[in-house]
Amino acid sequence: MQPFIPDADTENWHDFEVGSRREIIALLRKLSETRQTVRVAARDGGAVYVTSILEVDGDTDTVLLDRPAEQEHVLRLLTGEVSFETSLDKIRIFFGSEKLNPALQAGLPALKMAVPASLIRLQRREYYRMQTPLTNPVRVTIPLPPELGGSQAMFPLADISVGGIAILDNQFMLGDATGRDYHECRIELPDLGNVTTGLQIRNTHDITQLNSTTNRRLGCQFTDMGRGAAAAVQRYITKLERERNARINGLG
Structure with a gap:
């Protein structure tokens, strides 16, 4: 098949x-x-x-x-x-x-x-994803539309690439969000500050862990991202790569 x-x-x-x-x-x-x-x-x-x-x-x-x-x-x-x-x-x-x-x-x-x-x-480069830390996770703040409460919600990242991020919505706050656009989302990149970008939800998966708990993973594509924000994301990915290579080589 x-x-x-x-x-x-x-x-x-x-x-x-x-x-x-x-x-x-x-x-x-x-x-x-x-x-x-x-x-x-x-x-x-x-x-x-x-x-x-x-x-x-x-x-x-x-x-x-x-x-x-x-x-x-x-x-x-x-x-x-x-x-x-x-x-x-x-x-x-x-x-x-x-x-x-x-x-x-x-x-x-x-x-x-x-x-x-x-x-x-x-x-292809846009599919290269780096897993973000499990401890002290990177977070994104997403402004919610009125039908979801109209406030802001913060979600941990699962991974990041130059084309987008995957987030964990373990409280199922975003519902069935595939295809929805969110504007003015803020990602907090350690040591690099905040970047602002639009996000489009491209896919959602409910993931059942081996302990039977269920998490929701949402794949998001960057939209309306400025050059400065894109450069910051690339620098952060490079930082993650260096840290991963240091661990592999026994230096970290």
Whole structure:
């Protein structure tokens, strides 16, 4: 099956398709080794669940995945096609499966799928996303319209790129906001000050964690952003990259 890309500009998605079985297995193994979070959703557009790749076996052509705690979530994922989204080294990766099956890994419940025949690896600069800190998170303040109370609300960021941000709306304050524009939003960038930009909500996903709590993640595109604000965002991304590289090299 073709990988499913829920929110990206997919006009030329085939330019980023990986069809080499050896390369696909290597990418999946690196995702497993680095314990990257993988978002999985039923193809019908249902809720999104968080999982991770436990094991990749090239001999049997199988991939083992961590299994959601709630049985109803497991059953939903076993009913048909599913889509996966994750990232590796700032590159977004999409793949799919026609069928998941129950399995065991080291005696513990897991899910099993075939190694995908292809995947999408989006390498364009606007899709390079850096995760923002979990402790002392970066926050954005969004002016709410009258129907949502007319005040301002503050949301933590999940990640940031030169093209937009992902925010966490764990209190579900924004409702079903896909396609809505918010103006004069203020992002507080540590050590760089505040930047003001418009945001357009491009997608929303309800993510069920392995502990069964549900969070809402909203992907937002920058709109009406001035050059100074865009430069500040790029400087902050560079700062995050330096800090990440320092940690990797044991210097931070």
